[in-house]
Amino acid sequence: MGTDLYCHHHSLFADAMTETALLYLQLADKIATAIQQGIIAPGSKLLSVRDCARQRKLSINTVTAAYRLLEDKGLIEARPKSGYFVRTQLPEPTQPLKPSRADERQADTLNAFIEAILSHQDQPDYVDFGLACPKGKAFYPTERLSRLTAGILRKQSDLVAKYALPPGSLTLRQQIAQRLIQLGVSVSADDLILTHGVLDALNLAIRAVTKPGATVIVETPTYFNLYPLLEALGVNWLEITTHPLTGMDLDELEATLQQTPIAAIITIPTVHNPLGFTMSRENKARLAKMANQYQVPVIEDAQHADLQFVNPPEPLLKAYDEGGWVMTSASYTKTLAPDFRIGWIAPGRFHESIRKLKFLTSVAESSLLSEAIAQFLENGGYERHLRNLRRLYSMQINHIRSLIAQYFPAGTRASQPTGGFILWLELPDNINSLELARRALAEHIVCIPGLLYSTSQRYQNCLRLTCCFEMSEKYIQGLKRLGEIACELAN
Amino acid sequence: MGTDLYCHHHSLFADAMTETALLYLQLADKIATAIQQGIIAPGSKLLSVRDCARQRKLSINTVTAAYRLLEDKGLIEARPKSGYFVRTQLPEPTQPLKPSRADERQADTLNAFIEAILSHQDQPDYVDFGLACPKGKAFYPTERLSRLTAGILRKQSDLVAKYALPPGSLTLRQQIAQRLIQLGVSVSADDLILTHGVLDALNLAIRAVTKPGATVIVETPTYFNLYPLLEALGVNWLEITTHPLTGMDLDELEATLQQTPIAAIITIPTVHNPLGFTMSRENKARLAKMANQYQVPVIEDAQHADLQFVNPPEPLLKAYDEGGWVMTSASYTKTLAPDFRIGWIAPGRFHESIRKLKFLTSVAESSLLSEAIAQFLENGGYERHLRNLRRLYSMQINHIRSLIAQYFPAGTRASQPTGGFILWLELPDNINSLELARRALAEHIVCIPGLLYSTSQRYQNCLRLTCCFEMSEKYIQGLKRLGEIACELAN
Numbered sequence: 001m002g003t004d005l006y007c008h009h010h011s012l013f014a015d016a017m018t019e020t021a022l023l024y025l026q027l028a029d030k031i032a033t034a035i036q037q038g039i040i041a042p043g044s045k046l047l048s049v050r051d052c053a054r055q056r057k058l059s060i061n062t063v064t065a066a067y068r069l070l071e072d073k074g075l076i077e078a079r080p081k082s083g084y085f086v087r088t089q090l091p092e093p094t095q096p097l098k099p100s101r102a103d104e105r106q107a108d109t110l111n112a113f114i115e116a117i118l119s120h121q122d123q124p125d126y127v128d129f130g131l132a133c134p135k136g137k138a139f140y141p142t143e144r145l146s147r148l149t150a151g152i153l154r155k156q157s158d159l160v161a162k163y164a165l166p167p168g169s170l171t172l173r174q175q176i177a178q179r180l181i182q183l184g185v186s187v188s189a190d191d192l193i194l195t196h197g198v199l200d201a202l203n204l205a206i207r208a209v210t211k212p213g214a215t216v217i218v219e220t221p222t223y224f225n226l227y228p229l230l231e232a233l234g235v236n237w238l239e240i241t242t243h244p245l246t247g248m249d250l251d252e253l254e255a256t257l258q259q260t261p262i263a264a265i266i267t268i269p270t271v272h273n274p275l276g277f278t279m280s281r282e283n284k285a286r287l288a289k290m291a292n293q294y295q296v297p298v299i300e301d302a303q304h305a306d307l308q309f310v311n312p313p314e315p316l317l318k319a320y321d322e323g324g325w326v327m328t329s330a331s332y333t334k335t336l337a338p339d340f341r342i343g344w345i346a347p348g349r350f351h352e353s354i355r356k357l358k359f360l361t362s363v364a365e366s367s368l369l370s371e372a373i374a375q376f377l378e379n380g381g382y383e384r385h386l387r388n389l390r391r392l393y394s395m396q397i398n399h400i401r402s403l404i405a406q407y408f409p410a411g412t413r414a415s416q417p418t419g420g421f422i423l424w425l426e427l428p429d430n431i432n433s434l435e436l437a438r439r440a441l442a443e444h445i446v447c448i449p450g451l452l453y454s455t456s457q458r459y460q461n462c463l464r465l466t467c468c469f470e471m472s473e474k475y476i477q478g479l480k481r482l483g484e485i486a487c488e489l490a491n
Numbered sequence: 492m493g494t495d496l497y498c499h500h501h502s503l504f505a506d507a508m509t510e511t512a513l514l515y516l517q518l519a520d521k522i523a524t525a526i527q528q529g530i531i532a533p534g535s536k537l538l539s540v541r542d543c544a545r546q547r548k549l550s551i552n553t554v555t556a557a558y559r560l561l562e563d564k565g566l567i568e569a570r571p572k573s574g575y576f577v578r579t580q581l582p583e584p585t586q587p588l589k590p591s592r593a594d595e596r597q598a599d600t601l602n603a604f605i606e607a608i609l610s611h612q613d614q615p616d617y618v619d620f621g622l623a624c625p626k627g628k629a630f631y632p633t634e635r636l637s638r639l640t641a642g643i644l645r646k647q648s649d650l651v652a653k654y655a656l657p658p659g660s661l662t663l664r665q666q667i668a669q670r671l672i673q674l675g676v677s678v679s680a681d682d683l684i685l686t687h688g689v690l691d692a693l694n695l696a697i698r699a700v701t702k703p704g705a706t707v708i709v710e711t712p713t714y715f716n717l718y719p720l721l722e723a724l725g726v727n728w729l730e731i732t733t734h735p736l737t738g739m740d741l742d743e744l745e746a747t748l749q750q751t752p753i754a755a756i757i758t759i760p761t762v763h764n765p766l767g768f769t770m771s772r773e774n775k776a777r778l779a780k781m782a783n784q785y786q787v788p789v790i791e792d793a794q795h796a797d798l799q800f801v802n803p804p805e806p807l808l809k810a811y812d813e814g815g816w817v818m819t820s821a822s823y824t825k826t827l828a829p830d831f832r833i834g835w836i837a838p839g840r841f842h843e844s845i846r847k848l849k850f851l852t853s854v855a856e857s858s859l860l861s862e863a864i865a866q867f868l869e870n871g872g873y874e875r876h877l878r879n880l881r882r883l884y885s886m887q888i889n890h891i892r893s894l895i896a897q898y899f900p901a902g903t904r905a906s907q908p909t910g911g912f913i914l915w916l917e918l919p920d921n922i923n924s925l926e927l928a929r930r931a932l933a934e935h936i937v938c939i940p941g942l943l944y945s946t947s948q949r950y951q952n953c954l955r956l957t958c959c960f961e962m963s964e965k966y967i968q969g970l971k972r973l974g975e976i977a978c979e980l981a982n
Contacts, residue, residue, distance in 0.1 A: 137652050
């Protein structure tokens with residue numbers, strides 16, 4: 001779907017550049033003015049390329065190029081199989097609340113809710129805005145990866161009979177090191193350790209630098225499974241105010257580092273989950289500098305950094321790390337194959353402890369799966385695949401934002417993520433999103449209430465929606481229904 | 492090699508039964524008497540089947556059947572490509588020392604030695620008696636498993652694009668549950684959780700029932716990586732005297748349970764690593780009863796239970812567990828594919844905590860790899876494969892025991908394992924096996940000194956040798972050289 005659309009546009013656009021350069025710029029300018037003056041309303045459908053060309057006596061290529069330019073400017077958006085629409089101007093979330101240190105979390109209620117969500121994971125009749133893992137073959141190069149894997153089984157079946165040891169497949173580590181250059185990170189294959197996805201990396205990193213009773217710093221809101229994970233390790237946490245657009249409040253962080261012994265800082269500075277921001281380069285540089293100055297390990301989750309919408313992508317926090325205090329990890333579960341669960345960590349100065357801990361907790365990762373991913377990265381299909389994914393997610397997010405603007409209560413705000421497929425909604429203050437999510441679940445619509453992303457009773461009116469499903473009428477109706485329930489709760 | 496030999500014998504033996512029943516019994520009896528009277532010396536080679544048949548004017552079938560009978564009686568052994576040899580009567584290890592509670596372990600020295608061993612893991616010119624993982628394709632059904640895996644990739648490539656969740660592949664859990672019946676364990680697929688090998692299961696089990704500062708009971712000697720694993724979790728341990736032939740001293744265990752709060756008992760009651768014993772049914776029943784009576788979780792490692800030499804196999808400890816206090820785990824890394832690293836745990840009453848902990852630490856195991864193993868188990872090749880492995884290991888162990896009797900210092904004792912491929916040697920008291928292992932490593936021979944298997948300075952004169960390599964002149968020479976170094980150290 002979106003993938004083909006993109007390739008198609010792209011070649012048309014190249015032709016248009018030479019033939020109709022002036023005409024398409026003039027057309028784009030006219031439409032842009034009409035949108036800005038409100039002559040064409042947000043959410044309305046533009047003429048089809050064919051109709052517009054006929055009406056204005058222009059070539060198809062000219063109109064296509066004009067629409068494409070408007071799309072790049074963020075004024076209109078293509079929706080698969082539907083045409084072009086004027087983008088909705090949905091406001092982004094407000095300033096964060098000041099953190100409260102009160103820690104009475106309705107843990108049981110929330111955990112029960114997480115269990116309820118997970119238990120519906122595999123049921124195809126559910127409308128799932130919950131799971132942050134792309135659903136469906138459209139998002140993965142499954143056929144190609146399967147062929148590569150089968151090829152390895154045929155040609156190097158010895159691998160299956162070998163005992164893998166940390167740090168894991170050299171070929172894959174070399175590929176990862178090479179790819180990290182784009183993200184500003186200069187490491188060698190020897191600096192990397194393969195892990196069982198990012199979660200394993202996160203566990204290893206936390207265990208390597210904390211003891212039970214230690215305190216770590218987390219962003220708020222953050223990945224909801226981080227809290228039970230820390231609890232299981234007996235590690236305490238402090239939530240640092242995190243701005244929806246700029247990230248962790250570094251002044252507050254520095255004040256905390258000066259006052260309290262902190263064992264580690266856990267952060268998602270690039271395409272944050274759930275907020276969607278990417279921290280500025282200046283702030284990343286400052287955070288890395290603070291890590292070195294205060295000698296506090298920083299655990300950086302770079303899971304969605306490959307899915308940044310900007311090109312070239314923003315550098316990782318690790319790019320600014322001079323003393324090896326930043327540990328960065330990511331995986332291929334969200335872009336290549338969720339079943340393969342191969343991740344990596346660049347543990348900086350904590351390399352030895354993490355290598356040993358990996359050996360003591362699960363030995364190593366499968367060489368077969370690692371080599372398959374390495375071959376996929378090496379043969380050049382990955383960059384093209386990522387370009388398609390970024391475009392698909394960006395379109396899908398815009399589509400869903402416009403549906404939210406249409407169906408959700410007035411006053412609803414939604415993040416404009418810098419990459420990935422996660423939306424963060426701020427509903428009017430009087431809406432309890434746990435109640436909303438409960439009612440939705442009863443109607444087979446899954447979404448995750450904001451309360452889960454903090455342990456200090458915040459974000460009661462917030463909601464996380466993932467946009468990594470194959471868009472269909474069922475999903476559009478699901479979102480509409482979710483908006484209706486929200487409207488009912490608002491009254 | 493050994494595998495083909497076995498099949499060949501087997502059919503010949505069936506013919507012989509009908510044709511030459513009396514003659515072969517007479518021949519076997521004569522040879523047995525000669526061996527018992529010392530007329531044929533331990534370690535000496537018997538006439539080849541062909542030569543014996545010619546000399547005695549018997550058919551090939553008759554001689555083969557006689558040799559086979561002697562082999563079954565443990566008097567002679569077949570060595571691949573070499574013929575039949577009179578088995579060596581090597582004494583088994585003595586009574587264990589009383590445990591000392593002194594806990595000054597030369598941790599750094601030993602850890603450095605482990606690192607040195609691991610760093611030589613992949614070097615083909617090393618003679619490796621260290622790694623407890625079969626080396627080489629002879630020990631794995633690699634071709635068949637690879638074909639099955641490739642078939643799944645072709646027919647069910649959807650699996651690759653799906654997010655696996657605990658407890659993991661239902662098909663595999665069903666197969667495991669069915670196989671466990673043979674080992675006396677009655678569980679359903681729902682009672683099982685898939686893990687990243689046994690080590691992951693062990694970590695999950697320990698974490699589920701301990702907090703930092705807790706004390707667990709371990710056998711001595713035991714799996715050497717257990718100590719750093721417990722250290723990393725901040726858990727303390729007590730070593731309970733473990734007899735080389737009968738296992739953990741249950742009176743001592745009970746006295747300890749009465750005196751000290753114990754968070755868990757960690758045990759390998761079936762084919763112990765490194766001692767090789769299998770605890771008697773009576774003792775297993777008593778241990779399971781104590782777990783229920785004192786309400787103390789028991790973590791049972793059943794890794795080598797599928798490789799028991801007796802038929803039918805002895806039941807697991809879990810078979811005697813009435814209250815769900817026993818957690819049992821094993822994997823397919825040592826019998827099917829070390830690279831696939833799929834293990835399982837039957838966590839009894841700790842099911843919920845382990846399921847959650849698995850999700851929080853590494854989500855789940857690959858469905859592709861799990862389904863491949865499930866298909867291998869289902870299609871019936873596994874039992875035949877295990878029969879071949881047991882026979883191969885049993886032969887190889889006997890061969891190596893006879894080489895030890897030949898080349899090692901007088902007074903050396905060696906375990907007669909009840910399954911698997913691990914030998915435990917007790918050298919004369921004045922031999923320091925760490926020094927022996929160090930000198931051997933310098934000559935590219937890897938073996939593991941006994942000191943590593945305890946944290947109370949015991950087993951300084953002991954050595955663990957694994958017998959899971961493809962036998963060759965290089966290995967025979969390596970063992971001879973190891974014996975020579977031991978003799979040098981003995982003087």
